[in-house]
Amino acid sequence: MIDKGYLLGERYRIIDTLGEGGMANVYLAEDIILQRKVAVKILRLDLQNEPQTQARFQREALATSELSHPNIVSVLDVGTDHGLPYMVMEYVDGPNLKEYIQKNSPLDLNEIIRIMDQILSAVALAHKHNVIHRDLKPQNILMDKRGNIKIADFGIAVALNQSSITQTNSVMGSVHYMSPEQTRGGMVTKQSDIYSLGIILYELITGTVPFNGDTPVAIALKHAQEPIPSIRKKDSSVPQALENVVLKATAKDPRDRYATAQEMKADLDSSLDPERADEPVFVPYHGNNDDKTIVLPGFKPQKEEKEVVEPAKTESVESSKLVKKKTFLQNVKSHKWWWLISIIAAGLIIFMMIFALSGTGNKRQDVNIPDVTNIAEKAAESKLEAAGLQVGKIIRRQSDDIKKGRVIATKPTAGNSLERGKSVDIIVSSCSSMVKVPDMV
Structure with a gap:
């Protein structure tokens, strides 16, 4: 913790604490040269002695400073103070999107689209510069007093190794917005950000996240296995076209999601058009993802108990085989009608399969x-x-x-x-x- 009144970098006087996270702490400070309030993000003290962490923090801060967009929190300065890396950002005086939703839900659909358009526009620019946020959630999206959106924390998640990230409370909370491939430990792509945007849109419409559970593992499994709950069952006034935007963005397979944030924005902007009133429910083309399940931190799966039978003598093994053969013949004789019915059923199944395969030549192209x-x-x-x-x-x-x-x-x-x-x-x-x-x- 940095004490109030401390002059960071001989320029930024600490005024108050804005937030404490698992990776960094954020302070409200005053730029004594330009006489304006700024937000200062400083890596936690227990991480400052890791050279690799410091180097990555510096690289990510510099990369984020290139993202000049009205809906992205501007990075004003990067420096170190007595070996402690810090990043100075513009101060947004207002609530985060999570607080705004809790206070104002249910939101008007046009207001939802206005908010999402700003978020998508910012993410589109970041993706154009090959910057993937990795931790998009309403807590990282700020709103000023005029209703303008500002996305914060671009790329900071990659400043730490995976084991450090999964141990923090802040990232554990992010599991509500994580894509299935992230929870499986797979490759994180731009489509992973789009999945998180779909969950944010779901929360803007309904006021709640789609999945909850007692543990982060339980929530992650729901993201990977369960379909997104229907919005229209909760509120039939929501157009199907708007729900389809959520369904496509949160498809389990990344190939079924929007290719770009720009494409999602274009689809969202027309979702209230009368010409899309009779739009059918979105159905993913690739279905559920078949990626292997991995072991999440803190979760130890039970080992499968295999029954091992060690025959004591060869004679006993051979005698057991004879018993099985006799039992099989006896079953055939005593249940001949069941066998006859089973053979007829198997024949019908084979006939149907041959008939179905023979018709594949007429399948549409x-x-x-x-x-x-x-x-x-x-x-x-x-x-x-x-x-x-x-x-x-x-x-x-x-x-x-x-x-x-x-x-x-x-x-x-x-x-x-x-x-x-x-x-x-x-x-x-x-x-x-x-x-x-x-x-x-």
């Missing part, structure tokens, strides 16, 4: 929908036609991220399978959205 996002409209049409698909409706929509005349997304989205010759709708950027110029006189 499916093709994968190519990714045509951010390319010109005509080029997109040519690419779809080359893939064996027809161009359906051309939908014009404003976009701040995609240039005029380029494709924002397709319906159905890229990566899904569709019968050859079917039509695909194209959402094309008409122009960037208009904003009112404030009176600066």
Whole structure:
């Protein structure tokens, strides 16, 4: 702990403690040069003597400072004080998203989309710079007094080794938002962040997280094995298209999720459109993931007890085989009707399998929908036609991220399978959205 009044780096005077975590502590400080309040993040004292941790903290802080975005907490300075690494960030005077949800739930659907658009825009920029957050959750998302979103803690999780991370209370709490591949110890990708964004969207809509349990292991197993609870069963006023955004973002297999945060944003922005009112429930193409289950920290699976039979003598083994043979013949004779019924049933099953396999030649030919996002409209049409698909409706929509005349997304989205010759709708950027110029006189 740093005492109040301490002058860090001969510039930042500690005012108060904002938060204490398993990896770092955050303090409110005053920049005595620029005379403004800042937030200072300092690695825990028990980790400051690890050279590898210090080096990674420095690298991550520098990488985060490159993410210049209005919805990402700005990194203002990085330094050390008596060997203690610290990072100075802009101070956001307001609650985190978790506190905002608890206080204001249920939220208006348009307000939910406004909040998520800011989060997705920030994550899209981070992913463009190959920065994966790894620990997206409402506690790491701040909101100022004007309702602007600020994402904090980009990349800090990789500053520690895996065993250190899993022992902290803060990361244990993050299991509510972790993707199945993270809980299995698999590769963390951009789709892992998208899964966490889907859980955040679920909580914004319902006011609660989808899975709870007595232990982090129990919650992790639910993420890996159980389907996301239906939002519409809790609130039928939520459009199916909006629930589909949650279902696609939280698909168990990363291949079924959105390819990019930008694609998720485009789908979310149109989820309240009347033309999507009769949209069917999203069904993942790849189904559940078949990754191997790993042992999570603090969880010791029971060993399977194998029955070992050691024959005392060869004669006893041979005699037991004879007994089994006699018993088998006796069973056949005494239960001949059951055997006859079983043979008939087996024959019917084999006949049905042969009939089903013989009809595979008439199976429809499916093709994968190519990714045509951010390319010109005509080029997109040519690419779809080359893939064996027809161009359906051309939908014009404003976009701040995609240039005029380029494709924002397709319906159905890229990566899904569709019968050859079917039509695909194209959402094309008409122009960037208009904003009112404030009176600066």
